[in-house]
Amino acid sequence: MDAAITYRVPYADTDQMGFVYYGNYLVFFERARNELMRSLGFTYRELESLGVGLPVIEASLKYHIHAQYDDLLTIRARVADFSGIRVRVDCQVLREDKLLVEGWTRHAFMDLKTGRPARVPLIMQEKLRQFVGAETKE
Amino acid sequence: MDAAITYRVPYADTDQMGFVYYGNYLVFFERARNELMRSLGFTYRELESLGVGLPVIEASLKYHIHAQYDDLLTIRARVADFSGIRVRVDCQVLREDKLLVEGWTRHAFMDLKTGRPARVPLIMQEKLRQFVGAETKE
Amino acid sequence: MDAAITYRVPYADTDQMGFVYYGNYLVFFERARNELMRSLGFTYRELESLGVGLPVIEASLKYHIHAQYDDLLTIRARVADFSGIRVRVDCQVLREDKLLVEGWTRHAFMDLKTGRPARVPLIMQEKLRQFVGAETKE
Amino acid sequence: MDAAITYRVPYADTDQMGFVYYGNYLVFFERARNELMRSLGFTYRELESLGVGLPVIEASLKYHIHAQYDDLLTIRARVADFSGIRVRVDCQVLREDKLLVEGWTRHAFMDLKTGRPARVPLIMQEKLRQFVGAETKE
Numbered sequence: 080m081d082a083a084i085t086y087r088v089p090y091a092d093t094d095q096m097g098f099v100y101y102g103n104y105l106v107f108f109e110r111a112r113n114e115l116m117r118s119l120g121f122t123y124r125e126l127e128s129l130g131v132g133l134p135v136i137e138a139s140l141k142y143h144i145h146a147q148y149d150d151l152l153t154i155r156a157r158v159a160d161f162s163g164i165r166v167r168v169d170c171q172v173l174r175e176d177k178l179l180v181e182g183w184t185r186h187a188f189m190d191l192k193t194g195r196p197a198r199v200p201l202i203m204q205e206k207l208r209q210f211v212g213a214e215t216k217e
Numbered sequence: 218m219d220a221a222i223t224y225r226v227p228y229a230d231t232d233q234m235g236f237v238y239y240g241n242y243l244v245f246f247e248r249a250r251n252e253l254m255r256s257l258g259f260t261y262r263e264l265e266s267l268g269v270g271l272p273v274i275e276a277s278l279k280y281h282i283h284a285q286y287d288d289l290l291t292i293r294a295r296v297a298d299f300s301g302i303r304v305r306v307d308c309q310v311l312r313e314d315k316l317l318v319e320g321w322t323r324h325a326f327m328d329l330k331t332g333r334p335a336r337v338p339l340i341m342q343e344k345l346r347q348f349v350g351a352e353t354k355e
Numbered sequence: 356m357d358a359a360i361t362y363r364v365p366y367a368d369t370d371q372m373g374f375v376y377y378g379n380y381l382v383f384f385e386r387a388r389n390e391l392m393r394s395l396g397f398t399y400r401e402l403e404s405l406g407v408g409l410p411v412i413e414a415s416l417k418y419h420i421h422a423q424y425d426d427l428l429t430i431r432a433r434v435a436d437f438s439g440i441r442v443r444v445d446c447q448v449l450r451e452d453k454l455l456v457e458g459w460t461r462h463a464f465m466d467l468k469t470g471r472p473a474r475v476p477l478i479m480q481e482k483l484r485q486f487v488g489a490e491t492k493e
Numbered sequence: 494m495d496a497a498i499t500y501r502v503p504y505a506d507t508d509q510m511g512f513v514y515y516g517n518y519l520v521f522f523e524r525a526r527n528e529l530m531r532s533l534g535f536t537y538r539e540l541e542s543l544g545v546g547l548p549v550i551e552a553s554l555k556y557h558i559h560a561q562y563d564d565l566l567t568i569r570a571r572v573a574d575f576s577g578i579r580v581r582v583d584c585q586v587l588r589e590d591k592l593l594v595e596g597w598t599r600h601a602f603m604d605l606k607t608g609r610p611a612r613v614p615l616i617m618q619e620k621l622r623q624f625v626g627a628e629t630k631e
Contacts, residue, residue, distance in 0.1 A: 089389060090399075091238050091382040095231040095286055096605070101549040101598075102229060102523075105516030106367040113365060113425070123366075124425045134559060135515040140552045148233055149389070149400040184515075191510070227527060228537075229520040234467070239411040239460075240385075243378030244505040251503060251563070261504075262563040272421060273377040278414045287527070287538045322377075329372070367514050371507040371562055378505060424509055 081157035082115040088150045098145035104180050105138060108170040111156035112184070115168065119206045131197050133166070133186045140182035150174050161207040164188055164196055219295035220253040226288045236283035242318050243276060246308040249294035250322070253306065257344045269335050271304070271324045278320035288312050299345040302326055302334055357433035358391040364426045374421035380456050381414060384446040387432035388460070391444065395482045407473050409442070409462045416458035426450050437483040440464055440472055495571035496529040502564045512559035518594050519552060522584040525570035526598070529582065533620050545611050547580070547600045554596035564588050575621040578602055578610055 086107060094100040116123050126133065146152055153173045160167040165187050172180040190197040199207070224245060232238040254261050264271065284290055291311045298305040303325050310318040328335040337345070362383060370376040392399050402409065422428055429449045436443040441463050448456040466473040475483070500521060508514040530537050540547065560566055567587045574581040579601050586594040604611040613621070 087386070087389070089382060089385050090232050090234075091240060091385055093233040094228050095233060095235045096228075096546055096548060097233045098548065100229050101552065102516045102519030105519065106365060109365050109367055109516075110363070113363070122425060132510055134510065134512065134556070136556050138515065138552075138554045138556075142548070142550050142552075145548060149398060225524070225527070227520060227523050229523055234408055234410060236410065239414065240378045240381030243381065244503060247378075247505055248501070248503050251501070260563060270372055272372065272374065272418070274418050276377065276414075276416045276418075280410070280412050280414075283410060287536060366508050366510075367516060369509040370504050371509060371511045372504075373509045376505050 081155055082111060082118045083153055083155045084111055084114050086110060086152045086154055088146055088148055088152060090148055092146075093148045096145075098147060101140075101142065104140055104142075104172060104182070105184075107152070107154045107172055107180075108156065108168075108182065108184060111154040111170055112168055115156040115158065119203070119210070121203060121206075126200070126203065127191065129200055130191050131200065132189045132191045134189055135184050136165075136187050137185040138182065139184075140180060142180050144174075144177060144179045146172065146174060146179050152179070158207060158211050159183060161211045163204065164198065166199075166207065219293055220249060220256045221291055221293045222249050222252050224248060224290045224292055226284055226286055226290060228286055231286045234283075235285060237285065239278075239280060242278055242280075242310060242320070243322075245290070245292045245310055245318075246276075246294065246306075246320065246322060249292040249308055250306050253294040253296065257341070257348070259341060259344075264338070264341065265329065267338055268329050269338065270327045270329045272327055273322050274303075274325050275323040276320065277322075278318060280318050282312075282315060282317045284310065284312060284317050290317070296345060296349050297321060299349045301342065302336065304337075304345065357431055358387060358394045359429055359431045360387050360390050362386060362428045362430055364422055364424055364428060366424055368422075369424045372421075374423060377416075377418065380416055380418075380448060380458070381460075383428070383430045383448055383456075384432065384444075384458065384460060387430040387446055388444050391432040391434065395479070395486070397479060397482075402476070402479065403467065405476055406467050407476060408465045408467045410465055411460050412441075412463050413461040414458065415460075416456060418456050420450075420453060420455045422448065422450060422455050428455070434483060434487050435459060437487045439480065440474065442475075442483065495569055496525060496532045497567055497569045498525050498528050500524060500566045500568055502560055502562055502566060504562055507562045510559075512561060515554075515556065518554055518556075518586060518596070519598075521566070521568045521586055521594075522570065522582075522596065522598060525568040525584055526582055529570040529572065533617070533624070535617060535620075540614070540617065541605065543614055544605050545614060546603045546605045548603055549598050550579075550601050551599040552596065553598075554594060556594050558588075558591060558593045560586065560588060560593050566593070572621060572625050573597060575625045577618065578612065580613075580621065
């Protein structure tokens with residue numbers, strides 16, 4: 080299961096080296112994750128309305144080519160792993176067919192009231208399992 | 218009543234023109250406002266714990282000289298006006314004695330649960346009135 | 356002359372009050388200005404390639420309703436004034452038909468090498484004058 | 494060789510979950526790296542004035558506890574590895590004695606004009622080697 084968005088780089092994202100500042104790619108990843116969830120049939124906003132959040136517990140990035148101002152980027156996100164309480168999402172940032180930056184984030188389902196681990200809502204579990212495939216276990 | 222902080226500009230704040238991106242000065246203003254409240258004897262965090270927030274309803278900025286990477290800035294904030302339900306804070310960004318950017322923000326006290334206007338807690342009112350002076354009315 | 360973009364609010368733009376952080380609207384304004392220039396027939400990137408930049412010298416914002424996570428916003432930009440060396444752009448942020456935030460920015464054409472005021476390239480002047488109308492003078 | 498800074502979390506850094514947004518820690522890392530270089534006796538600004546930049550090629554983060562608004566954080570940076578053309582810096586974000594987030598970034602020295610790999614200036618090499626120790630090779 081994957082999703083892709085297009086994104087036009089504003090001046091705000093650049094730094095004085097003329098590249099997109101390295102921390103901003105984590106925002107790009109989030110934009111793609113949001114659409115990934117939407118394409119799964121529920122949004123992150125809906126997940127929160129059920130009292131469940133999905134904070135990041137780990138992130139990793141490789142910068143091959145730095146994006147620049149006014150680039151029209153494609154950002155892809157894919158559910159790479161799902162264990163019932165954790166999910167890993169792989170992301171790629173591309174300019175035309177060129178891979179600029181890639182990475183992944185790992186998230187844990189959390190009860191927003193208590194801050195403790197939470198089971199993912201059943202309806203979401205089914206969809207996640209379906210797309211990741213039964214063989215992937217964390 | 219005023220407060221001042223010093224702030225070292227990171228690469229993150231710059232854009233490809235080599236200046237601090239124009240939206241980041243509103244973050245600078247906030248950093249100084251936070252210390253202004255702390256110097257008044259209560260923090261914004263404490264205000265929120267009483268169920269009251271202070272969202273911005275208006276902002277204005279004049280950019281005279283643009284700050285640059287690694288500049289050590291001084292950011293000043295001053296309560297300029299207080300009416301019981303609204304407060305205006307004036308801010309200045311300086312590099313040594315040079316005024317780079319100035320502006321102000323206007324805020325309304327808001328009940329965080331209902332989203333409706335709220336009276337500022339009495340203890341805060343007294344301190345605000347004391348510093349603004351009896352003559353300033355919005 | 357005006358342009359409009361749509362923009363999906365990421366988590367990154369929000370703050371703990373659950374609203375879009377007030378400084379981020381200046382990034383929204385920039386996103387719309389970029390498309391405004393593109394719709395004028397040249398991009399800001401092209402302007403810079405001619406050695407001319409357009410830094411902000413003044414900004415003003417009014418916050419009526421705060422945008423929230425996952426909102427699909429429309430951001431409009433319009434050339435409101437043009438004097439040959441300065442330009443003012445008016446911006447609006449809407450959710451469906453509701454006006455959330457409005458404001459404007461004033462910019463000065465600047466020689467990127469010297470940092471001094473620059474005349475806007477002729478081809479751009481003509482287009483700007485055409486859209487603003489002959490009667491508007493700064 | 495290591496350096497540490499203190500940093501007060503502004504509202505700008507938070508998101509609607511009430512935590513510091515996960516991408517902002519990369520800005521925290523940068524703030525500490527800047528002071529690390531300053532403590533080595535030359536600043537990143539000076540490195541750039543020699544025509545050499547130090548863009549990030551890889552980053553990794555582990556989020557144990559999320560920082561919150563108004564937290565007074567300590568951010569530590571340490572040169573972990575240096576190979577003559579690449580350097581790895583380890584970073585930690587702490588609140589009092591508690592480790593909140595840790596990670597590292599890997600950087601490559603780059604000629605700012607050509608965008609190609611560059612040798613680090615000799616004076617900087619010596620200091621880096623001295624602190625990392627002769628035994629660490631990438």
